[in-house]
Amino acid sequence: MYSQYIFGINLENCCMKKNLVIVGNGMVGHHFVQQAIKEKLSEHYHIHVFSEEAVPAYDRVQLSSYFKHFDLAQLNLVDLEQYQQEKIMLHQNDLVTSIDRENKIINTQNTQLAYEILVLATGSYPFVPPIPGHQHENCFVYRTISDLDAITQSAKKSKVGVVVGGGLLGLEAANALMNLGLETHVVEFAPQLMGIQLDVDGGSLLRKKIESLGVHVHTSKNTKNISAGDQHTLKIEFADDSQLETDIIVFSAGIRPQDQLAKVSQLDLGERGGIVIDNACKTSDENIFAIGECALWDQRIFGLVAPGYTMASVAASQIAGNLEKTFDGADMSTKLKLLGVEVGSIGDAHARTDKSLAYTYMNPREQVYKKIVTSSDGKKLLGAVLVGDTSDYNNLLQFYLNDMPLPAEPECLILPSMDGAPSLGIHALPDTAQICSCYSVSKSDISQAVNNGAHTISDIKKCTNASTGCGGCAQLVKDVVNHELTQLGIAVNNNLCEHFSYTRQELYHLIRVNEFKNFTDVITQLGDGTVGCHICKPAIGSILSSCWNEYVLKDELAGLQETNDFFLGNIQKDGTYSVVPRIAGGEITPEKLMVLGETAKEFNLYTKITGGQRVDLFGARLEHLPHIWKKLIDAGFETGHAYAKSLRTVKSCVGSTWCRYGVDDSVGLAINLEHRYKGLRAPHKLKLGVSGCTRECAEAQSKDVGVIATENGWNLYVCGNGGMRPRHADLFATDLDEETLIKYIDRFFMFYTRTADKLQRTSVWMEKMEGGIEYLREVIIQDSLGIAQQLEDEMQIVIQNYQCEWKTTIENSDKLKRFNHFINSSKGDDNIVFVQERDQIRPANINEKQTIKYQEVN
Amino acid sequence: MIERICKLNDITINTGVVALYNEKQVAIFRVSDTEIYAIDNFDPFSHANILSRGIIGQDQGQLFVASPLYKQRFNLQSGQCLDDEDVKINAYETKIIDQEIYIDA
């Protein structure tokens, strides 16, 4: 497909353009190409890329996700059309075998090519210890797509799998073996897991946690021999004479730089391998650069992708003539979730720095371990280890990267919810603070971009690349942009969307005072009078519901609803829906439980208990929803609103009725609260919890509203959150009787519904509120704005107008029509296909769909 | 091939339905009494047949539907994806005759 370009290039060769040749099309080699395009290097050079692999660069970092989808396209990084447009020649399946440095020519398996500048991005390969027997066909490594394909094939015939190596990648491989359904063992030579990133205590907690997930961990084991087994394919013998039988082995004993090509070409290598480079990423030959995992800088190999990306952009700048940009090392801090366990490591995790001080916090009940390492005077953060809870990671990382002075008692940074633990605001970050580590974008890069006129997140993404990698920095980038805009005196535009020049708060107020009841009135009187869009429609729909709580599928309201509200179920990835009836307070009779079971069986639904103490039924086809709900409603169930931004559940512990510690009836209160607030549509979902004593078994402090019984009444907590940004709720008021408690919650919910931004949880709403929790107390308890009565009245309207939307819907034959998949046929969607897993259905993936045909069931 | 699909009033204003047209799933949207649009129901991003269930919107004069799964927007007239230049799905001609909707493609 590139022949026309070969022709084109040959022609242009007469015009004396020289070749820039890149060896390796891995993640870093590909990133270099992107940087070369940005630096307009193709105006001066013909760019050639040689790759040993048969497929263009793919996202190795996400490699394990391949086990979920088996779809190479989802990992692909290269846009071949872009390579074509930019006249970049990609030679796939062509190994570069040697470099003739004197004549500046490379030799490959298929050809020869002269170069002006050569960039080596050959990456690394997995190290396999030379144990006798390691070449057995059931021994694998974990690095490429073909490795994963081979493991998957072999796993089908296997029961037991062993990973040799208990580092970061080894544990990722163990996770994969678990997911493939194998009994999984991890064998580690050292006495602990993840020895590079964690200290002894962190390592042993991690071990405990992953053992409780069913992974067998063997530390201090020196593998001596691999031979044929008795019960299983293979037998591993250790130096201490113990043995382990297994069907497959995955080696993950570290990586080695791929420096073979450099070696035969006599470039300088490190003692233990790696192509030596200087700060300009140049090797010992000034026409040859090396970047990524094959490069050795200051005696170090960087086994992460971000430092490789930095090297790539340094090399591209150097080649473009910008000699000021250099590589000065990289931070190797990491935060990840391994087998579901959160782990974080920053800087000097082992406290190896002379005279450093280590502060540790260990919570054996919640299985959390945290350590910070500071300088001898306690003023600078040198390192940290976090296991079981990494919510402090970002905060600590900013202290560490920016050398910021620590508070007088540094331990407050890791102790749980102590008042006064400083969380860094944007203004506190120095200009050099790294905001996006994937593309190493600093705070000053972003402020410059803002100053140069990039005022929206998408502009910032385009001109700095920030937030286009893993996306983990998105919130931080947004906060920096808003901070800079405010600095510039530019009003931060919080308008709902391009159709309205009001914020959500303003619209809420205007809709209420003008008593608007449908979208047409709102957009003609308050907006631009158009059709609106997918942002303003659901937001206005939610406000209308918060104010008037009318049936959401009324003709004028139906088109405003997200598909979840529209079909009164949560859409799943394959277009089926989930069915979640309300089980107030988590209390259910055996009879009703049996109805759930029977219904699930009749309609072949996947059944799962949720974190909110109720039962989800998944895989319901659109056309079955009304039949399923008819059955449930006849048995006395009502909708659980799992599909709506509204009250979800009130979780409760069993409380004083049964529990020997309980001091009040937590279940009774939870049921009251759930029935009181069900159907309240709000800017985002709302969750509550009620515990019967301070032991807090209902985890109420992680909810928007939490209630805990004491000897003297109820304690009220607000603005907690679980999920991606966990936050402990703040204690708001103590020792309340039930009537006062309910008053406060009424006012709290309505004030939130009035003033929060769209899709803003209570925790973020409160954090952004000037005056914070104190101000909230003034408004809700002291009634400083004089609106308490109004708020209670508004809540009363919502409560009075409650209806079970499913009940209304199944009684209305007109509304039922839309649950047929086709308007002009009674067939179903033949793209919905299930396979069996652990005795239940799950959606088939793309590969499976090709082999299984859809069957019509009635 | 012209084919009758349904009555105009079978579709609530501002929402969509799915029609089986020539063995294919086609999403049909009613924006007003005179504006009916038809595009593929298959969402190339999620590989699910769900575009009819998206929200209709307008961006600088272009009418679009936003996929209910991952929110990519598709122009209702041309099928062009507004969030990815490289993706375009089929659009179909529609007609309203005597309060009945037809696809004519």
Ligand SMILES: Cc1cc2nc3c(=O)[nH]c(=O)nc-3n(C[C@H](O)[C@H](O)[C@H](O)COP(=O)(O)OP(=O)(O)OC[C@H]3O[C@@H](n4cnc5c(N)ncnc54)[C@H](O)[C@@H]3O)c2cc1C
């Ligand atoms: C399972 C897994 C998970 C990971 N997770 C993370 C993570 O969460 N975070 C993180 O930062 N990093 C992670 N990494 C590491 C990350 O993938 C690497 O840092 C990154 O891929 C290095 O890129 P590279 O381009 O230097 O090397 P590679 O991606 O290995 O690319 C080198 C390419 O050069 C080719 N090549 C080599 N020699 C020649 C030759 N002579 N001629 C032609 N072609 C040649 C090779 O075939 C290869 O395609 C992970 C790695 C794995 C395996």
Ligand code: HEM
């Ligand atoms: C290029 C390699 C990567 C680097 C350098 C990197 C770096 C980071 C950093 C520094 C953060 C914290 C920033 C913040 O939350 O504000 C972060 C967060 C995050 N990263 Fe990555 N990451 C990488 C790869 C990945 C991958 C492969 C995934 C997904 C599989 C991922 C998912 C996340 C998520 C979900 C968060 C947010 C966590 C939270 O909000 O608590 N990252 N990343």
Ligand code: SF4
């Ligand atoms: S919170 Fe208290 S009352 Fe409730 S179950 Fe736990 S110990 Fe018992």
Ligand code: FES
């Ligand atoms: S940190 Fe990954 S995209 Fe910014």
